Amino acid sequence: MSDVFPERVLPAGPITLRPFGADDAEDNRAACADEVVQRWLPLPRPYTLEASVDWCTKTAHTLRESGDGVHFAIVDPDEGRLLGAIGLKRTDWHELVSEVGYWVAPWARGRGIAALATRVLGRWLLTEQGFERLELKAAVGNIPSRKTAIKAGLHREGTLRNAGRLHTGRIDVVLYSLTPADL
């Protein structure tokens, strides 16, 4: 098994998952600076255009090349506009386990996009990439993300104490998983 995920475009009906590019930088900056995203993800604060260009053109790609995971822009298939982001991180190539993370831009929320993207990425990981387990960790208080996990078909496994970090400090997280038997 290779220890780097391939660069892919994954079409999924009303959304497409594709690699980040320079054209995403302005929308990515606006979404990552959004108050709700900043509340639940410890992204740089303030989130500058410079940081966004760096993510879209370099970091998202070097993380894939390093074997840590793979990062997709979630876009509208017709207009190509950025709607969100989803990625795999902390990949264990020996145990075949990876962890998903996501956000949806304020202008695209309320349509269940994160659940659909998680379902598509999870299936890709556990079938085409031959992995055994997808994990998702959501802050105990992050109800939209916890609902997203269940809607995407993941199973709740329990609470991990003091296992996460936000701008406000350490937090307990709820662990969810998806395995090939769930598909």
Ligand SMILES: CC(C)(COP(=O)(O)OP(=O)(O)OC[C@H]1O[C@@H](n2cnc3c(N)ncnc32)[C@H](O)[C@@H]1OP(=O)(O)O)[C@@H](O)C(=O)NCCC(=O)NCCS
């Ligand atoms: C989590 C997130 C990606 C979900 O975005 P989305 O796919 O547009 O999700 P939706 O708005 O469709 O909501 C998902 C579910 O949460 C519910 N929900 C949304 N806001 C809610 C709120 N304030 N209180 C309670 N439930 C809420 C929705 O009703 C929906 O539930 P349903 O499936 O029973 O209908 C988005 O809120 C986000 O980007 N949050 C900030 C970043 C983040 O938290 N990332 C995950 C870190 S683990």
